Amino acid sequence: MQLPRPRGPFSAQVFASMVSPDPAHVAYDAHADVLSDEDAQIALWALYELSYRGFDDVDARHEWSPGLLATRAQLEAAFEQALRELTEPAVGRALDADRPDRVPAQIAAVIDDAEDAGLARFLQREATEEQYREFLVHRSIYHLKESDPHAFAIPRLDGAPKVALAELQYDEFGGGRVDRLHSTLFARALEGAGLDPTYGAHIDAVPAATLAVNNAMSLFALHRRLRGALMGHLAAFESTSSLPCRRYVGGAERLGFDARVTAYFDEHVEADAVHEQVACRSICQRLVEQHPELQRDVLLGAGVCVQLDARAGALMVDAWRAGDSALLDTLQQEVA
Amino acid sequence: MSCQVEICPDGPALVRGADEVIDAAGRAHATTRPVVAVCLCGRSQRAPWCDGTHKVVTAAAPRPSVVEARDS
Numbered sequence: 001m002q003l004p005r006p007r008g009p010f011s012a013q014v015f016a017s018m019v020s021p022d023p024a025h026v027a028y029d030a031h032a033d034v035l036s037d038e039d040a041q042i043a044l045w046a047l048y049e050l051s052y053r054g055f056d057d058v059d060a061r062h063e064w065s066p067g068l069l070a071t072r073a074q075l076e077a078a079f080e081q082a083l084r085e086l087t088e089p090a091v092g093r094a095l096d097a098d099r100p101d102r103v104p105a106q107i108a109a110v111i112d113d114a115e116d117a118g119l120a121r122f123l124q125r126e127a128t129e130e131q132y133r134e135f136l137v138h139r140s141i142y143h144l145k146e147s148d149p150h151a152f153a154i155p156r157l158d159g160a161p162k163v164a165l166a167e168l169q170y171d172e173f174g175g176g177r178v179d180r181l182h183s184t185l186f187a188r189a190l191e192g193a194g195l196d197p198t199y200g201a202h203i204d205a206v207p208a209a210t211l212a213v214n215n216a217m218s219l220f221a222l223h224r225r226l227r228g229a230l231m232g233h234l235a236a237f238e239s240t241s242s243l244p245c246r247r248y249v250g251g252a253e254r255l256g257f258d259a260r261v262t263a264y265f266d267e268h269v270e271a272d273a274v275h276e277q278v279a280c281r282s283i284c285q286r287l288v289e290q291h292p293e294l295q296r297d298v299l300l301g302a303g304v305c306v307q308l309d310a311r312a313g314a315l316m317v318d319a320w321r322a323g324d325s326a327l328l329d330t331l332q333q334e335v336a
Numbered sequence: 337m338s339c340q341v342e343i344c345p346d347g348p349a350l351v352r353g354a355d356e357v358i359d360a361a362g363r364a365h366a367t368t369r370p371v372v373a374v375c376l377c378g379r380s381q382r383a384p385w386c387d388g389t390h391k392v393v394t395a396a397a398p399r400p401s402v403v404e405a406r407d408s
């Protein structure tokens with residue numbers, strides 16, 4: 001994979017620094033709303049990607065470049081603050097509303113607090129083939145590295161939550177069978193829809209809202225301090241998957257998509273009904289029992305998952321209702 | 337591995353280490369993952385597996401399905 005296209009002067013400078021032999025710090029000055037700032041989100045995504053698959057045009061050693069890490073830290077400070085502000089009201093209500101020892105109920109409360117953008121219903125009943133393909137493009141950024149961010153928590157947990165996370169991840173990572181790796185199942189779904197299944201192929205097409213969904217997971221994944229948020233994110237993700245996946249299956253069948261598209265979502269109806277219970281009860285509840293100080297961060301992670309997902313979903317549904325697309329202009333022809 | 341069943345309040349039963357789950361009609365369903373969620377609310381469209389429907393069943397009284405986990 002090559003570096004993505006820059007989206008403004010800041011990301012252009014960051015990418016120039018990344019390809020240089022000795023990357024310099026590029027100062028980030030938080031002027032716009034970081035959650036919807038294309039320039040900031042694409043830069044952050046690329047900096048994070050150094051810890052996943054990397055880029056052909058960036059020296060792998062630059063993952064730990066002090067200059068790039070200093071830029072990343074400035075972006076992260078603004079991003080984390082925005083995420084905490086976004087979710088603070090819902091987290092506060094969930095903490096007040098329930099007994100402090102019932103983490104699954106609090107996660108459910110944080111989930112219920114988010115508005116449903118109606119994305120799943122739209123895809124089930126109304127979406128055109130082109131809109132359904134667009135949805136797959138947005139989702140490809142995460143699903144082609146499905147569960148990779150959450151795997152960073154494994155060495156940071158111990159005892160019951162660690163065993164439960166390993167059990168959940170074993171399923172995500174194919175249960176011992178290469179052809180069942182969930183990211184591979186999604187690559188097949190992309191192929192089935194006539195889209196490029198290559199890792200990173202669609203990064204230039206997706207807007208900041210979609211990048212933010214992914215960057216939040218990486219923020220939580222790459223800081224041990226935020227492991228509670230990472231696990232809360234996982235719990236909310238799994239808890240909001242089974243029912244929408246049924247609708248995605250319905251939409252794919254209605255539109256007559258290839259069986260590889262339905263297969264991915266079909267697998268997740270049952271898989272995520274299991275993962276939801278494991279993540280809420282065996283991971284998050286037990287983690288908070290071990291470390292009560294992580295309770296608020298667990299709910300932060302859950303809130304971030306559903307709120308950012310709702311924003312990205314609303315962007316799609318609103319664009320589609322207006323006869324438009326939420327993908328960046330120049331790349332819309334990709335799904336058409 | 338010995339079989340273990342964990343009941344989730346208002347949700348399914350997590351079953352670990354079972355090879356088959358026998359549904360209410362006596363049909364055997366092979367497990368395809370290390371831990372499966374068996375529907376206890378009786379409303380799943382994927383019986384005997386939980387498909388998340390229990391979360392939208394609020395007013396209706398739960399109808400526990402009778403299941404048996406087999407460990408061969």
Ligand code: FES
Nearest residue numbers: 375376377386390
């Ligand atoms: S227990 Fe989940 S659908 Fe019945």
Ligand SMILES: [Fe+2]
Nearest residue numbers: 146172182268
């Ligand atoms: Fe998955």
Ligand SMILES: [Fe+2]
Nearest residue numbers: 238271272275
């Ligand atoms: Fe999952």
